[in-house]
Amino acid sequence: MTAKQWALAPWSWFLPAPPHGGQGTPPGAAGAGAPSGRDACGHRPTAGTVRFEQVGKTYPSSAGPVRALSGISLDIPAGSIFGIIGRSGAGKSSLLRTINRLEQPSEGRVLVDGQDLATLDEQGLVLLRRRVGMIFQHFNLLSSKTVFDNVALPLRVAGVRPDHVRARVAALLDLVGLRGKADTYPGRLSGGQKQRVGIARALVHAPEILLCDEATSALDPQTTQSILALLRDINRRLGLTVVLITHEMGVIREICDEVLVLEKGRIAEAGAVWQVFGSPAHDATRALLRPLEHGLPGDLQERLSAHPVPGGASRRVLELHYSGAGGLEPDLARIAAALGGTVRLLHGGVDRIQGHSHGRLLLAADLGGPDAAALAALNLCHHARELGYVPDHA
Ligand SMILES: Nc1ncnc2c1ncn2[C@@H]1O[C@H](COP(=O)(O)OP(=O)(O)OP(=O)(O)O)[C@@H](O)[C@H]1O
Numbered sequence: 109m110t111a112k113q114w115a116l117a118p119w120s121w122f123l124p125a126p127p128h129g130g131q132g133t134p135p136g137a138a139g140a141g142a143p144s145g146r147d148a149c150g151h152r153p154t155a156g157t158v159r160f161e162q163v164g165k166t167y168p169s170s171a172g173p174v175r176a177l178s179g180i181s182l183d184i185p186a187g188s189i190f191g192i193i194g195r196s197g198a199g200k201s202s203l204l205r206t207i208n209r210l211e212q213p214s215e216g217r218v219l220v221d222g223q224d225l226a227t228l229d230e231q232g233l234v235l236l237r238r239r240v241g242m243i244f245q246h247f248n249l250l251s252s253k254t255v256f257d258n259v260a261l262p263l264r265v266a267g268v269r270p271d272h273v274r275a276r277v278a279a280l281l282d283l284v285g286l287r288g289k290a291d292t293y294p295g296r297l298s299g300g301q302k303q304r305v306g307i308a309r310a311l312v313h314a315p316e317i318l319l320c321d322e323a324t325s326a327l328d329p330q331t332t333q334s335i336l337a338l339l340r341d342i343n344r345r346l347g348l349t350v351v352l353i354t355h356e357m358g359v360i361r362e363i364c365d366e367v368l369v370l371e372k373g374r375i376a377e378a379g380a381v382w383q384v385f386g387s388p389a390h391d392a393t394r395a396l397l398r399p400l401e402h403g404l405p406g407d408l409q410e411r412l413s414a415h416p417v418p419g420g421a422s423r424r425v426l427e428l429h430y431s432g433a434g435g436l437e438p439d440l441a442r443i444a445a446a447l448g449g450t451v452r453l454l455h456g457g458v459d460r461i462q463g464h465s466h467g468r469l470l471l472a473a474d475l476g477g478p479d480a481a482a483l484a485a486l487n488l489c490h491h492a493r494e495l496g497y498v499p500d501h502a
């Protein structure tokens with residue numbers, strides 16, 4: 109395929125390399141990193157899978173060994189967007205960095221598409237790093253080189269022909285929305301634009317996996333949204349696996365399919381985002397999710413009391429939870445009918461995650477209706493509790 113043809117068919121060129129070089133393989137990297145598992149048609153249904161088997165990591169330090177990871181066994185499915193969360197020091201970066209062997213496990217194995225990374229020699233490692241791209245919080249761009257040269261560098265190092273480099277970099281800059289910025293230096297770019305350069309550079313070798321360690325942490329919320337949209341777009345169009353670490357739970361909720369919660373180097377829980385966020389089973393997860401919770405409105409909190417107001421009219425405050433399970437949606441008419449009397453919505457915070465309703469409603473209801481547990485028994489919510497009482501006019 110000529111450079112011109114590549115430029116005309118940019119999407120196919122971004123796909124992971126087919127066997128024995130050919131259309132997706134950058135010249136000079138023929139067959140680079142071709143994983144073993146292919147079906148009879150040459151498709152790679154498993155390209156981009158990661159398997160951790162009993163992975164442990166201990167760092168030596170002057171103060172004694174630091175245990176960063178213990179007994180991590182987990183699969184990351186090909187083509188998914190997989191989030192890793194946990195408190196600071198939980199081991200997130202240590203785990204992520206084993207996927208491109210920036211870190212080697214002290215115990216256990218890491219397999220990419222079935223290949224044990226511990227068995228790679230120097231050349232195997234070079235090929236692995238082409239299959240696994242990475243972007244960083246602080247972009248890691250060379251300030252003395254233009255946008256074009258930053259993205260072109262890994263191709264030049266790989267010995268790719270200049271005309272192919274030109275076509276490839278142009279197509280990548282188009283992909284990340286930086287057409288026209290090829291000759292600009294990083295110092296003249298916004299944070300979001302710098303991260304777009306980082307993403308383009310990470311994609312030069314058409315990787316199967318993209319690792320993102322806090323890739324949006326240095327960006328404002330609006331720019332974060334645009335980078336997330338770009339990552340999701342790349343995931344969908346190119347089918348590559350995205351593994352991302354973030355402290356922003358909204359990011360996980362927004363784009364991840366699955367999430368792993370690490371706590372002190374161990375798996376606290378893992379699963380589909382809607383399940384883990386809808387029914388967090390571990391204290392660490394609940395603590396991480398607290399910023400997403402809609403707290404009680406301040407005025408309501410002030411007026412809330414543990415008992416009905418003596419001698420005055422009071423209303424009960426009920427909190428109804430939706431965990432996303434079973435397709436259950438808040439049905440206000442049925443809830444009002446079950447509670448009877450007048451029901452007022454005090455506060456609503458129900459989001460949809462991967463098509464599942466998740467969150468809670470705060471309602472003020474007349475005294476004397478069915479208790480909170482009855483609402484869950486009637487399948488009106490997953491879980492309900494009484495928070496207290498407010499004066500009738502609240
Ligand atoms: N090179 C190293 N040498 C010694 N200890 C290390 C090294 N790298 C990480 N650690 C320690 O390993 C543990 C896990 O670190 P890691 O960077 O993986 O956590 P993290 O979850 O990414 O944290 P953060 O959210 O702050 O980035 C921490 O106790 C850390 O201090």
Ligand SMILES: [Mg+2]
Binds near residue numbers: 200201202
């Ligand atoms: Mg980290």
